[in-house]
Amino acid sequence: MSERRPAPGLALLALLLAASAGAESPAIPSGPLTLEAMMARMASTPGVRAEFREEKQLALLAAPLVSEGTLYFIPPSRLARITSRPGASTLVIDGGRMSYTDEAGASDVDLAGSRVARSVVENFVVLFGGDLAALRERYAIEFDAEGARWRMRLTPKAAPLSQFIASVEMRGVGPALEQMLIREADGDLTTTRFQRVETDRRFSPEELARLFPPVASAPAP
Numbered sequence: 001m002s003e004r005r006p007a008p009g010l011a012l013l014a015l016l017l018a019a020s021a022g023a024e025s026p027a028i029p030s031g032p033l034t035l036e037a038m039m040a041r042m043a044s045t046p047g048v049r050a051e052f053r054e055e056k057q058l059a060l061l062a063a064p065l066v067s068e069g070t071l072y073f074i075p076p077s078r079l080a081r082i083t084s085r086p087g088a089s090t091l092v093i094d095g096g097r098m099s100y101t102d103e104a105g106a107s108d109v110d111l112a113g114s115r116v117a118r119s120v121v122e123n124f125v126v127l128f129g130g131d132l133a134a135l136r137e138r139y140a141i142e143f144d145a146e147g148a149r150w151r152m153r154l155t156p157k158a159a160p161l162s163q164f165i166a167s168v169e170m171r172g173v174g175p176a177l178e179q180m181l182i183r184e185a186d187g188d189l190t191t192t193r194f195q196r197v198e199t200d201r202r203f204s205p206e207e208l209a210r211l212f213p214p215v216a217s218a219p220a221p
Contacts, residue, residue: 033145038152039132047201048073050194057189072211074203080211094212 050071055064069083079093089102098109135141138161142153153169156162166183182190203211 033148033150035141035143035152036132038143038150039135045073045199046075047203048197048199049201050197052192052194054190054192057191059187072201072203074208078212092212 048071052069052071054067056067057064066086067083068085069081072080072082077093077095079091081091083089083091087103089100092099096110100107138157140155140157142151142155144151149172151169151171153167155167156165162185164185166185169181169183170179172178178193180192182192184190
């Protein structure tokens with residue numbers, strides 16, 4: 001049986017939500033903490049770098065799968081997720097293309113030709129763009145806050161996202177995201193924690209070239 005590769009939407013969602021609640025995010029406006037304030041913070045980030053630790057509980061395994069690495073996001077739609085443990089892998093979304101590389105090799109996907117992958121990326125870019133109206137079209141949203149402590153729960157309304165994600169729940173205190181739980185439709189649970197989050201990161205041309213190398217052109221006939 002082949003190993004399941006990570007869904008691109010899960011990686012992108014994790015990064016976008018880290019950006020929305022990292023310790024270096026813009027300050028929350030005075031007064032009660034609202035969904036509108038959280039969305040405004042999502043829309044204000046020029047670039048993100050965050051280290052992550054992810055634990056994935058699978059129904060068929062007694063112990064969770066643990067991975068660690070670094071996530072990068074550059075608006076509007078460039079993502080790099082570089083996993084360092086337990087094995088090296090790289091997931092890159094750059095505009096309309098997605099590539100994944102690990103010890104087994106590399107694969108490349110044209111998002112324009114994949115309805116599921118394209119829908120996943122478009123849905124999560126709506127989160128980062130702070131488009132609350134579009135977010136409400138795609139998700140049932142629960143948000144509550146008590147003092148500095150808050151919780152947000154997103155439930156996809158329609159396929160294809162609802163076919164593999166049951167819900168996403170975030171919990172935090174003030175500007176700090178404590179944890180994020182992604183419950184998949186098949187019962188699997190992914191818990192991601194973030195540290196050393198930079199939500200105002202500006203990348204040099206050299207960093208961008210390293211994270212998002214150009215796609216090789218086909219040889220001339």
